[in-house]
Amino acid sequence: MGQVRQPRRVQAYDGELEAAVARAQDGDETAFAVAYRIVQPGLLGYLRGLVGDDAEDVASDAWLEIARDLRRFRGDGAGFRGWTATIARHRALDHLRRQRVRPRAGGTEQDVLDLPATHSTHEQALESLSTERALELIRTLPRDQAEAVLLRVVVGLDGPAAARVLGKRPGAVRTAAHRGLKRLARQLGVGSETDRGVTDAACPTLGESK
Amino acid sequence: MGERLNGDGVPGRRRAHPDGAMSDLREVRDAATVEPLLAAALRGGALDPEAEQRALTAFRAAHGAGAHHARTRRRDDWRPTAERRSRRPARVTFGVVFASLTLGGVAVAAIGSAGSSTDGADPSQGTAHPSAVTADQPGDEASPALSGPPAQADSSASAQETEAHCRAYEQVEDRGRAIDARAWQQLVAAAGGKDKVAAYCSEHPPGTSTAPGRSAGAGKPGGTGTGAAGNTGASHSGTSGDNPGGTNKGAGTGRTSADPGSGKHK
Numbered sequence: 179m180g181q182v183r184q185p186r187r188v189q190a191y192d193g194e195l196e197a198a199v200a201r202a203q204d205g206d207e208t209a210f211a212v213a214y215r216i217v218q219p220g221l222l223g224y225l226r227g228l229v230g231d232d233a234e235d236v237a238s239d240a241w242l243e244i245a246r247d248l249r250r251f252r253g254d255g256a257g258f259r260g261w262t263a264t265i266a267r268h269r270a271l272d273h274l275r276r277q278r279v280r281p282r283a284g285g286t287e288q289d290v291l292d293l294p295a296t297h298s299t300h301e302q303a304l305e306s307l308s309t310e311r312a313l314e315l316i317r318t319l320p321r322d323q324a325e326a327v328l329l330r331v332v333v334g335l336d337g338p339a340a341a342r343v344l345g346k347r348p349g350a351v352r353t354a355a356h357r358g359l360k361r362l363a364r365q366l367g368v369g370s371e372t373d374r375g376v377t378d379a380a381c382p383t384l385g386e387s388k
Numbered sequence: 389m390g391e392r393l394n395g396d397g398v399p400g401r402r403r404a405h406p407d408g409a410m411s412d413l414r415e416v417r418d419a420a421t422v423e424p425l426l427a428a429a430l431r432g433g434a435l436d437p438e439a440e441q442r443a444l445t446a447f448r449a450a451h452g453a454g455a456h457h458a459r460t461r462r463r464d465d466w467r468p469t470a471e472r473r474s475r476r477p478a479r480v481t482f483g484v485v486f487a488s489l490t491l492g493g494v495a496v497a498a499i500g501s502a503g504s505s506t507d508g509a510d511p512s513q514g515t516a517h518p519s520a521v522t523a524d525q526p527g528d529e530a531s532p533a534l535s536g537p538p539a540q541a542d543s544s545a546s547a548q549e550t551e552a553h554c555r556a557y558e559q560v561e562d563r564g565r566a567i568d569a570r571a572w573q574q575l576v577a578a579a580g581g582k583d584k585v586a587a588y589c590s591e592h593p594p595g596t597s598t599a600p601g602r603s604a605g606a607g608k609p610g611g612t613g614t615g616a617a618g619n620t621g622a623s624h625s626g627t628s629g630d631n632p633g634g635t636n637k638g639a640g641t642g643r644t645s646a647d648p649g650s651g652k653h654k
Binding site: 202205207210211214215218219220222223224226227234237238241242244245246247248249250251252253254256257258260261264268269272275276306307308309311312313316327328330331332334338339356359360362363366368 | 415418419421422423425426427428429430431432433435436439440442443444446447448449450451458459460461463464465466467468469586587590
């Protein structure tokens, strides 16, 4: 795929992660624990987006497989995050199939319109987002967008890695992530007025923000 | 709308005129705002110590079993592309041929999946195998069919096909395309029931590869995987990781899954 190669999304602890994984592959249990702690938050976050409350269970399944296949893995820290995300995703899909439930993401925007409005004027007003709210919002996205966003933002994968996890073309994943983020931004009230639609008209208190 | 800009203090948001550049900037800025929030919201929370213990237990169990023969399948190779791409044997050409033969169908994995990959001795060799054909020789980073005697078509045929089907099945999940009817039936037969297919595929090792390059099943080359020409972009050129005993590999057995060393792979 001859597209422009983006710099890999290196996360803060990728160096440590790579080293920990290598030692764990040699049998170092403490190193494995280190790797676990570095990876698990992102993995769990991703799984929450896919399976919601069952995320912990699915994560456990994933770690079983990760531990078992650890020695097969080759790559750096970012690669390990991609590898583990792939495993987690498979376990999540299996889980969903067993339950015959659709993955959570994929709802309609209607769901969001009912939520209490947040400050819609600027970014500064958004200091934090609760997990529940974040999940609700993610669920309003079409599944491909949700996954693309989750992998990029929560797991911290770059375009090619996310594409590999999803089994899609990097361009498609990039577009999906883009759209997903844009939509989320809009729903969070972030963004240019011109992007927002009718809702702006009803926007109440402005001014004081900041 | 938005005279509110006054209190706004956000420069560059010169309202209106969403020309390309400006809206790109806005998008970037918006994403930059949203991303950390999302990340924090979803990643946050303390980790459950019990969960960690379970993971450690699994680690001990896995590594105690002396599974030292861990072969790196293509799906396990996440080295940065530069490393992976280092060598591409001429086999790739075979891949192209095979890829074209499998257009639209489920991988013709039956053909000598065995793939003899010469390799155990050459770990870093990245063989870019033709995704189409491979159906990802499970666990076999091996090379394209041609290297090994196609012989196996028989006994291993069904195993390989099944894997290919499983892969197609999984790919289908992702892309919402219908799986080939015949492939589906074979899966159902192998799994023992429609409901069991998912479990079967997940339990059933082989290289269910997740990499984009691989769409042998669901897609025709040209799909993400674009068949053979070695999935240029996305990665992989399978490595033949350390392949002790090269067990099955090639040498004419063409047995796909056999991977005694590491127990089940998936």
